[in-house]
Amino acid sequence: MNPAYRFASVLLFGALTSCGARQSDVEISFVATNADQLLQCDDASTSALLGDLRFFVQDLFLIDANGKSVALQLAPDGQWQDQNVALIDLEDGRGTCQNGTAAVNSLIKGHAPSADYRGLQFTLGVPGYLNHGDPLLAEAPLTDAAMHWHWRSGYKFLRAALQRDGQRMRLHLGSARCHGVIGKLQGCDEGNRPTVVLHSFNFERDVVAFDFAALLANVEQGSAAVQVCEMGPDEELCTALRPALGLNEDGQSIAPSAVFRAMRAP
Amino acid sequence: MKIAAALCVAALVVIGAGLVVFWPSPAYVWQLPGGVPPPKVPDDNPMTALKVELGRRLFHDVRLSAGDNLACAGCHVQALAFTDGRPQAIGATEEAHPRGTMSLVNVAYASRLNWANHLQDRLEIQALTPLFGENPVEMGADQQRVLELLQSDAEYQRLFPLAFSADADPYSMLNVLRSLASFTRSIVSFESPYDRYLRGDTSALNESQLRGMALFFSERVECFHCHGGFNFTDSSTHANAVVDNVGFHNTGLYNIGGNGDYPEDNTGIYDLTGNRQDMGRFKAPTLRNIAVTAPYMHDGSIATLDEVLDHYARGGRDNVGGPFAGDGRHNPYRSEFVQGFELSDAEREDLLAFLRSLTDDSVLTDQRFSSPFVN
Numbered sequence: 001m002n003p004a005y006r007f008a009s010v011l012l013f014g015a016l017t018s019c020g021a022r023q024s025d026v027e028i029s030f031v032a033t034n035a036d037q038l039l040q041c042d043d044a045s046t047s048a049l050l051g052d053l054r055f056f057v058q059d060l061f062l063i064d065a066n067g068k069s070v071a072l073q074l075a076p077d078g079q080w081q082d083q084n085v086a087l088i089d090l091e092d093g094r095g096t097c098q099n100g101t102a103a104v105n106s107l108i109k110g111h112a113p114s115a116d117y118r119g120l121q122f123t124l125g126v127p128g129y130l131n132h133g134d135p136l137l138a139e140a141p142l143t144d145a146a147m148h149w150h151w152r153s154g155y156k157f158l159r160a161a162l163q164r165d166g167q168r169m170r171l172h173l174g175s176a177r178c179h180g181v182i183g184k185l186q187g188c189d190e191g192n193r194p195t196v197v198l199h200s201f202n203f204e205r206d207v208v209a210f211d212f213a214a215l216l217a218n219v220e221q222g223s224a225a226v227q228v229c230e231m232g233p234d235e236e237l238c239t240a241l242r243p244a245l246g247l248n249e250d251g252q253s254i255a256p257s258a259v260f261r262a263m264r265a266p
Numbered sequence: 267m268k269i270a271a272a273l274c275v276a277a278l279v280v281i282g283a284g285l286v287v288f289w290p291s292p293a294y295v296w297q298l299p300g301g302v303p304p305p306k307v308p309d310d311n312p313m314t315a316l317k318v319e320l321g322r323r324l325f326h327d328v329r330l331s332a333g334d335n336l337a338c339a340g341c342h343v344q345a346l347a348f349t350d351g352r353p354q355a356i357g358a359t360e361e362a363h364p365r366g367t368m369s370l371v372n373v374a375y376a377s378r379l380n381w382a383n384h385l386q387d388r389l390e391i392q393a394l395t396p397l398f399g400e401n402p403v404e405m406g407a408d409q410q411r412v413l414e415l416l417q418s419d420a421e422y423q424r425l426f427p428l429a430f431s432a433d434a435d436p437y438s439m440l441n442v443l444r445s446l447a448s449f450t451r452s453i454v455s456f457e458s459p460y461d462r463y464l465r466g467d468t469s470a471l472n473e474s475q476l477r478g479m480a481l482f483f484s485e486r487v488e489c490f491h492c493h494g495g496f497n498f499t500d501s502s503t504h505a506n507a508v509v510d511n512v513g514f515h516n517t518g519l520y521n522i523g524g525n526g527d528y529p530e531d532n533t534g535i536y537d538l539t540g541n542r543q544d545m546g547r548f549k550a551p552t553l554r555n556i557a558v559t560a561p562y563m564h565d566g567s568i569a570t571l572d573e574v575l576d577h578y579a580r581g582g583r584d585n586v587g588g589p590f591a592g593d594g595r596h597n598p599y600r601s602e603f604v605q606g607f608e609l610s611d612a613e614r615e616d617l618l619a620f621l622r623s624l625t626d627d628s629v630l631t632d633q634r635f636s637s638p639f640v641n
């Protein structure tokens with residue numbers, strides 16, 4: 001081989017490998033729990049019965065050994081995630097989730113520069129510019145009619161329902177006190193996008209648990225048989241849930257949500 | 267020469283195919299009397315006769331609902347000006363809605379849709395609520411089932427590609443919504459005795475109705491403040507409007523505990539804004555065809571037009587006893603236009619006669635809006 005050619009190819013190879021850091025594929029798994037018990041729609045043996053759990057996740061970061069947040073790039077798949085937001089669906093329409101859908105998705109897939117990551121950070125929600133857009137022109141994962149809030153406008157960032165000790169609760173979380181018109185919102189006074197920080201999370205070993213017991217920590221047992229929080233102005237359940245979600249009355253995230261925690265993969 | 271001829275033929279074929287695919291539908295013809303502006307139509311859903319026809323079929327199709335038992339037309343009954351005669355609507359799974367079905371006559375001109383949603387201004391998006399709403403379930407539609415219906419029904423297989431000829435795959439939920447919106451948008455009519463009077467037919471209204479009209483538009487009775495304009499509602503707009511009129515009003519129907527509260531499931535736009543000033547504020551619906559759209563108010567809590575006049579003459583309703591006790595006349599959020607008034611028995615009869623003159627019999631029976639299904 002011509003020495004000049006060899007030199008050029010070595011230089012080129014060197015340049016290419018040093019251009020971008022190596023990337024790692026990352027999968028984040030989610031499960032539904034009531035304290036330490038895994039919840040499934042068709043498992044009636046648990047202390048609480050899952051009714052619904054679907055939520056959007058945006059702005060994911062992995063936290064490295066120096067405490068620095070590194071963005072997790074989402075891999076668009078035409079169904080559950082695009083590059084901005086992912087939809088987790090942990091109900092399968094069976095058993096106590098009778099008004100749900102068969103389709104499920106418990107994984108978020110993406111990639112990040114290869115590194116020693118110790119933690120995970122994300123926001124529960126749909127980014128504002130997507131939330132305020134025309135729902136009829138939305139693309140996956142924003143095409144599910146059940147996740148769109150055609151009444152209050154925008155999307156339901158989280159849908160959760162549980163039956164526990166003879167009580168039923170239902171939470172629909174989304175932006176509230178919005179202005180403009182549905183499809184062309186100008187903004188919402190209450191964002192209602194909880195942030196989650198898991199300082200000790202290893203995506204190869206751990207899963208993210210949505211813990212209903214943590215969500216309902218402030219809810220009195222023995223109160224009304226059916227409790228609903230759908231972002232209405234006077235819903236008592238909303239007041240009881242805000243501390244666990246880390247939201248204040250104006251819908252701002254003032255603390256990381258205690259509802260999500262790291263759990264060893266079952 | 268042969269090559270040139272072949273190229274010429276090829277070009278003609280391409281142009282011809284292009285014309286077939288992209289030939290625009292003839293412009294939709296609104297049947298409106300002179301002087302009435304056409305409604306606003308969204309740029310991304312222009313009116314065509316084909317879309318309207320497809321929408322009509324979907325509107326009357328019970329198979330859009332959970333149990334194949336409730337079409338849009340099930341609550342929006344044409345003979346009742348597209349209402350259902352109930353105080354509160356009942357859905358496909360027998361769940362009651364907190365509010366009553368609203369009329370669709372001239373809904374194309376509504377600047378806001380629903381009784382209490384200041385964010386809802388498009389028919390295409392509004393239809394998502396009755397189709398997919400969960401609390402309460404209205405039609406209980408399932409997206410997947412609807413799409414399967416479009417794929418399996420011969421008429422939809424024929425109509426969708428015709429109505430949406432530019433779409434590679436016309437069988438979409440978006441096109442269902444666009445068709446439904448086109449159909450409901452097409453329900454326009456200005457043929458009541460009142461309309462004919464305005465157009466110069468002096469015999470269309472009798473003396474009593476004329477006196478009633480004067481009362482309606484008077485500063486004493488003030489109906490026109492909220493129920494004014496060509497559609498008798500202040501939430502109204504049209505193609506030539508520069509600004510949309512939008513109005514939500516608290517008419518003093520309730521005052522639970524004396525602090526202005528309305529029943530929990532019907533607080534008006536307060537539910538969306540959280541602003542106390544919005545407690546009990548509901549849209550003033552059109553008074554067109556009001557004589558056939560009893561019972562009245564957002565929750566159907568007033569049975570007759572006579573009792574409606576009682577309510578406004580008093581300036582608010584006194585709810586005696588029960589969970590909603592309280593005198594609405596003292597509701598702190600009551601509209602400034604609802605102050606009460608004196609009305610003699612004769613004047614009451616005249617006003618009622620005028621309200622009855624707003625009934626447009628033609629739209630209640632027009633076959634263009636009726637069911638295309640044979641049984």
